[in-house]
Amino acid sequence: MNAFVLNRHGRMVFPSNIMPELDFSTLETLEQLDSVIRRDFETKAPSGTEILDKVRTGSYATRYDLMRDLALNLFWANRFSITMYDKRPTRWGDVPRSRGDVFLPVLEPWEDGEAKVSGVQQAYPQLPARWNEGCEDRIFDVLFDVFANRRHHASTLPALKPTVAEFLEQPGNLTFRLLDYDPDYPVYDYTDILDVSEDVPELEALHRWAMVLHNQYPWERSRVELAEAGDLRDDDHVVAFHPRDREVRAFLRRLHAGARNRHAPAPRESRPPVRPYPELDVRRRFSVLPRIEALAAVHGDQVCGNEDLIRNTAYNWSPMSAEEIAAKTGIEQREYSSLPLEELALQAAEAALEKSGRRPEEIGAVLVCTCTSSRLIPSLATYLCGQLGMHQVYAAYDVIAACAGMPYGVADAVRMLQEVERPVLVVCVEKFSDKIGNVRTSRMIFGDGAAALVIGPAPEGADSDIDYMKTYASGPASEVNSILWPNPEFDNNITVFGPQVKALAGRYLAQMIDELGALPAPGGRDGSLMDAIDLIVPHQANKTMVIQLAERAGLTADQLYFNIEKVGNTSSASIPLAIHDAVRDGVITEPVRVFAPGFGAGAVAGYAVMRVDPAVVAVSTSSAPAPSDGAASVRATTSASEDVREAFG
Template sequence: MNAFVLNRHGRMVFPSNVMPELDFSTVETLEQLDSVIRRDFETKAPSGTEILERVRTGAYATRYDLMRDLALNLFWANRFSITMYDKRPTRWGDLPRTRPDVFLPVLEPWEDGEAKVSGVQEAYPQLPSRWDGACEDRIFEVLFDVFANRRHHASTLPAVKPTVAEFLEQPGALTFRLPHYDPDYPVYDYADILDVSEDVPELEALHRWAMVLHNQYPWERSQVELASADQLRDDDWVVAFHPRDKEVRGFLRRLRAGEVPRQVAGPRESRPPVRPYPELDVRRRFAVQPRLEALAAVHGDQVCGNDDLIRNTAYNWSPMSAEEIRSKTGIEQREYSSLPLEELALQAAEAALDKAGRQPEEIGGVLVCTCTSSRLIPSLATYLCGQLGMHQVYAAYDLIAACAGMPYGVADAVRLLQEVERPVLVVCVEKFSDKIGNVRTSRMIFGDGAAGLVIGPAPEGTDGDVDYLKTYASGPASEVNSILWPNPEFDNNITVFGPQVKALAGRYLSQMIDELGRLPAPDGRDGSLMDAIDLIVPHQANKTMVIGLAEKAGLTADQLYFNIEQVGNTSSASIPLAISDAVRDGVITEPLRVFAPGFGAGAVAGYAVLRVDPAVVAVEGMAGRSQHEEGQLPAPAGDTGSASEGMREAFG
């Protein structure tokens, strides 16, 4: 898990963004490793030759631009040593000659290294500073000290280093030689790196990069030479490479044993179903009508703004400003939780039960909708039963429907009601902040949060709160696999393939709008079900993308409610969180018919058309009390007018 931490300044830091730690437990081949290495280190890193060419052609506009390229080059030059090995300076006379787990790097002299170093040295003072000259000078001093004392060419470095015995069998092979070694050579402590604080977010990130790179060479760098075995004396020091952990050792063993991973057959071409699946007309289909007794949201307790992302820019990210993130996603901040997923779920469950006035023993079933739980046994749903003191329920299980979790959960709860005729607790909960790693797309979008819903039987002879339900799943394999976790190709972090996600979201949203346009309005009203919708609360995926897709489907932006600007994408929790915030913000001030569509990972989708009464929503700070009783919201009116008029009034 790659969690965030708060440094002594109270700022959020993502250690995995600057301290590379690849997960080798699932890496099976050099090709797999090469894919990760190229993505993380090589794709955006310029070579020394390219840096020199940019210097000579005046391609650098500011000192920051030059320093950023230096840092990227140095991360690339350390791409294997920094991720796979611990460097341990050792006297040549003391170095084991036959151990299979002690390696020596074979290095080639850096071609035109002096010209590249002098070119950078001369160019830097001639460039203007970007933000803060004094700060940039301090960072450059650290970076240039590493860059200027590089001795080896980076292009030909192999992932698997030769053992000492293999090194000795290569005549003329060169490795590092240190004439002396000081074990107390100053390096930056972990806390030093976390506690970096600069006024400019981009410089704070670059400063951390520089400190990590400095620590890769904890010796007097100006004295380092490249030497062959016949030039080494017993009192010379060499840099021995040791596998950094048992996962790297296992990976190296698999390579040496020549293990071949099992080949997986490719997907078949997807075909549409033989006939469409009908929408579920809840009032006609079921005897026990569902009533939304309570909805309670739990937000993350730590705010991660766009500036925080820039402060934590990883070495594999393209340059992007906080404003560009907002423009691309519609997100200004996302909320993270310092609590574990289980605790988030428990808080949401307790708040929902409290708002509904229900005791645990009254609950007939518990459903948890999540795609970020690492708990398999027991399921999160059964764990909640135990924590809440439920001695027995009819059913408790987890649903992995990602961003369609809320529609899936409500649909299953309605079906369970028919059998148990007692309330069902549905908890939608996600914690992405510790599963994102250094993948920028995911880091920009996802947040943490939870919501609990109590869906009980409506009094006999009365209408329930759910009109229609519909769920969907699957599509082309490219869409099914458009969001992955864990993903070995991205170091087992959550990864999002944007074009495929946009394709599945557009496909489903268009289908849903078309289906609602063909269904009759409820209660004998004129027009279609779509005409009867008062408010659309979509899954909060990416505001810019969803608005674009909605407009293509014939909707307007003022028909949709978003809270993604402040909380990010919380997958299964996003719709109930947004409904809660719509009540808090005064957008829902009386019972409204809400269309809640969700779509996402696994090419799943679904929607619920339901009545939301703000009186059953536990707004933070008012849990367990009716908003109307508190005087926070106006009492429900009789006729609210047309749907479009209501939405225009709500959104101004």
């Protein structure tokens, strides 16, 4: 349910954003469920009383504002039924009396319901339309039909419904009685909901919400009343609740068995190492010097713009415009892939091998840097060996270093060269689009993509393409756990805790800048290593955040190259993808010294200071975004450093 789909209009839709489906396999107790329900349904949803108060005080500025509150209220009123149960209208005489998996809701009459309905009905036509009066009227008709015919109070609904036998123990219990039931009552098909198309993104999202809520009551709603258990007759239709799937059934069994919350032990206070870890001077430390023989990239083939996010606004998102997303993240679009992670990795690996002129049997080791692979046996690296026809390599393994994946992979490749003296294939690949669910922060940021490098031994007498490299890891537990996947508290989807991410990124970036400032420039040049840098290609985490942190560390925005505006954050693949795009867009036109810092999930970080020759980059244009801000017109006229400064100054 987490993957994106394309509807018949070619627009991207995220079903998990509009059709609430919790992963009950991650829940053990009612306390855990209550926490999720409060977070996803309750904290942003106004009660009927609050809606009426806002109507009376003139707090609604437009019709859209009122409709949005109606929809949030109705999602909240259905918070348990929509996530846990299937509603099945059933003739009372046919309802089983002794089964433990058939339930009846116990309901309380809606307090002041008529006043709340009347208030909304009178207020709506007095408000101005926000965008499109005709469209807003159509959506309001669907929402109001559901809201106006509510019969029950929403704040007293329990997650666990009584079985039929338990319901009958209290003759005064109230439940739904359908005075007329038509099994052919019209509802919206799944494809109807996906294929909604409105010119205004916010209205497209709200229209889908309304359709989902309509489907929660597949009967003539004006012909429903609350009836006592003792007044039900055999030919009456009631609404029986059945567990939605086997995971809900298993959760209910765990509750009956008395499952308890499991609490992880408290982390110890973090302490710095007894002495700093040194930077690795590649020329002085290693006898086999590395050469970057090839770099290839594979972009996602589906563009997800900020307006696509707004068209897919989830019921638990705060209002946000496409422009606000761009201002907050620096991202205008992200690229998703319709290919599986393995295929992305394979395409990047094949392109890098082709560019390098190396045959698979010449490769000594394969390293895959990824934090989104669910493949454990065999590892993605060994899988690639088999697909590429490598009968035997010295080593093949996956590196889980998230956004520092490329620096980690390069460092391991350089060390591996000393042992095998053969090229090492490093593949950085991520696919986030199917691991996000309805978490807005993650959906705004992450994309899909892959890149691969072939790092081989430099020829006799040739210089190293890598000057210095270093990796880091850990910090306070809050930073180590600042990005989680899978996260049981968010349906096992990836979750980002922004302040902690910013803290670890700022800590590492400042440390790296200080360390490079204290190192000498290569080749006996004057100044520091930092002074010798032509271009900084940081991990593309969040453009707005990274620029702020870089400026705090003493850098300026024009020293940094970004492609995150068009591709999003691709974690381990972000740095090599950005280097590829800098070559493709004409920012790098001759060999330059690049500082590539990465930092992210798990409080890991690392950097490589390396020489990037555009001649070794396999430029791909098939799915690459168009150059922005005229960057493609920049060409070298003097030195590489001057060219880069011209491009970004």
